Amino acid sequence: MSEIQSLARGLKILDLLGEAEDGVGITELAEKMGIDKGSASRLIATLANYGYAEKDPNSRRYRLGPMVVSLSRIVLQRTPLRETAKPYLRQLMEQTGECSHLAVASQGKVLYIDQVESPATLRVNAQVGKIAPMHCTALGKAMMAFADYPIVEPLEVFTARTITEPGMLKAHLEQTRRQGYAVDDEEYDYGVRCIAVPVFDFRDKVVGSIGVSGPAARMTLERLPEIARTVMTVGEALSARMRFLR
Amino acid sequence: MSEIQSLARGLKILDLLGEAEDGVGITELAEKMGIDKGSASRLIATLANYGYAEKDPNSRRYRLGPMVVSLSRIVLQRTPLRETAKPYLRQLMEQTGECSHLAVASQGKVLYIDQVESPATLRVNAQVGKIAPMHCTALGKAMMAFADYPIVEPLEVFTARTITEPGMLKAHLEQTRRQGYAVDDEEYDYGVRCIAVPVFDFRDKVVGSIGVSGPAARMTLERLPEIARTVMTVGEALSARMRFLR
DNA sequence: AACATGGTTGTTTATATCACAACAATTAAC
DNA sequence: GTTAATTGTTGTGATATAAACAACCATGTT
Structure with missing residues (x-):
């Protein structure tokens, strides 16, 4: 059973964003995942582009984006x-x-x-x-x-x-x-x-x-x-x- | 601004799963995304591993998984x-x-x-x-x-x-x-x-x-x-x- | 003002992922 | 019941991709 690594990493990041109470920074995230800062930065940027993550403007930390709420409604309705x-x-x-x-x-x-x-x-x-x-x-x-x-x-x-x-x-x-x-x-x-x-x-x-x-x-x-x-x-x-x- | 392709594709699949009323098959998905069947198969497998997609046991078509509901609650609570x-x-x-x-x-x-x-x-x-x-x-x-x-x-x-x-x-x-x-x-x-x-x-x-x-x-x-x-x-x-x- | 911390962006290289194709598994048709 | 057809999964090289490293910014701190 083969997995797509970068997608798996992205989803793992979503999990971590869910666990973190007040958002997470890139460095912290990279450490927790055991990956490079640069990689984490690009992964998060992609998640943010699609609305799955967003950065709190004043704390500049990332948290879960609103897209999951939208998908959730679809799941529950169905x-x-x-x-x-x-x-x-x-x-x-x-x-x-x-x-x-x-x-x-x-x-x-x-x-x-x-x-x-x-x-x-x-x-x-x-x-x-x-x-x-x-x-x-x-x-x-x-x-x-x-x-x-x-x-x-x-x-x-x-x-x-x-x-x-x-x-x-x-x-x-x-x-x-x-x-x-x-x-x-x-x-x-x-x-x-x-x-x-x-x-x-x-x-x-x-x-x-x-x-x-x-x-x-x-x-x-x-x-x-x-x-x-x-x-x-x-x-x-x-x-x-x-x-x-x- | 660089994006991680496979992650972006995975998130795009989530969107499509959300739009599809009664689930979607691999072939259909691959066509809509303009990618190979094999790639779609592996991407979906990864999404399923993390609970973001699941396959309906009898129709054998994929739909959104329960993980988004869980994340949604976190977003709303926060x-x-x-x-x-x-x-x-x-x-x-x-x-x-x-x-x-x-x-x-x-x-x-x-x-x-x-x-x-x-x-x-x-x-x-x-x-x-x-x-x-x-x-x-x-x-x-x-x-x-x-x-x-x-x-x-x-x-x-x-x-x-x-x-x-x-x-x-x-x-x-x-x-x-x-x-x-x-x-x-x-x-x-x-x-x-x-x-x-x-x-x-x-x-x-x-x-x-x-x-x-x-x-x-x-x-x-x-x-x-x-x-x-x-x-x-x-x-x-x-x-x-x-x-x-x- | 210099420093420290954290985030983004180039660049190279290794490799993960792509496409193609062959195979397996269902289902449909006859 | 056998064949055909459709769909999903699994190898396999080729190549584009994403990893790591490092340099560079941006903010906030002392």
Whole structure:
């Protein structure tokens, strides 16, 4: 499998621009990439020409350009899952009182592609476009349990409850499959619990997952099974709806 | 000014992937780009490796990947204008009853970066990420009138009222500057009128524009001055607020 | 004002990428 | 079911390209 080096470098720069909070300078960028300043300068100039990068006029540092926003809209609009799931997301939020989220798998990670916010003052919301690991989120584990995404080590630690042993995770996913829903019990963020189920298409292939997130104070361990039932019911309705597409 | 060819080609492919409604095949892509099939194949493979493109498993055609959504979120989150403008957008919608929009200039076009929807059944809304021309939108003309964006010919026609003569546009912008607000009187979409004003930063530099869009039936020519006053008032408040940043 | 830091632009050379073509993989046709 | 046709992937030399190095600017700093 052959790659185009300069394109790969350009895309890598986009990643770095995304990570850098307040933009990056050419020299800094060249160091991080392990390439020459001149090369970095020309690569960035090309990215800027196409609107993928831009230089902050006063700090003179580069950051991500507006072009990605435009492309993002196109991607989201063309995702049939998103369109179909919207009413189910609303229903989920109304029935549980918590923020509901829709996600797909992307590059071995969880990508949030839609959400409905709860009106509660204390709520746990994730923005569209957010990326999270699969092994410690309900949305991610729901997909892992019902489709064979590889477990990629190391399993990064976020809280004391994060599952870091591949064997443990495997057993956990087995249980998830049996009970039909995935739980994140403060494994990613302290004080946050989530429940999610996979979404299937007309071929019974996992295309994403849907679930709710809330503060542990409200989503107590006693209430979890009840909430899980709601999520499973809505999830099954969504999957049933998805079978009519295509 | 030198460009990196293969990176430029890769970014061009992203554009084409964005334009293609139902994905695009390698051969088709190579033809549109005027390059070899093999080159296109390798370029796309690289884009796919980084999540910027993906191939639809059943149609086997390539489309934009999820990575752009992730980057988009980062861009939007880091735009201070967006954060600051949100309450003003809401105010604008409430006071006019029409959808309000926030935009910036990008690559000589108008890029919508936020919006507040009106509850009205008949409303004129634009999604975040949408791109429109500058010369026939209120948001675009507001920026052109108060900063020197070049008039790039040809001025594309959208309706019978679209201004296509550079001289006419110049005069129109002059008037816009005098009256302090920009009007789009069915110049982009039939039956749609918009009013917008520029947003200035602490240096009195134009950083974007804010305005409302509504159906011509409601936004009658008689009501326009009144609506314009509202937009100008809110816009000035926003610009005043922006002066405190940085 | 001299210095230091960071960014851009020439120039040479190695090499990555291009085009061409052959091959593989699907799909379509018969 | 076999052939044909269309499309995508993979070698391979030739060449243009992009890498590195260095010199040169531009800004801001001491």
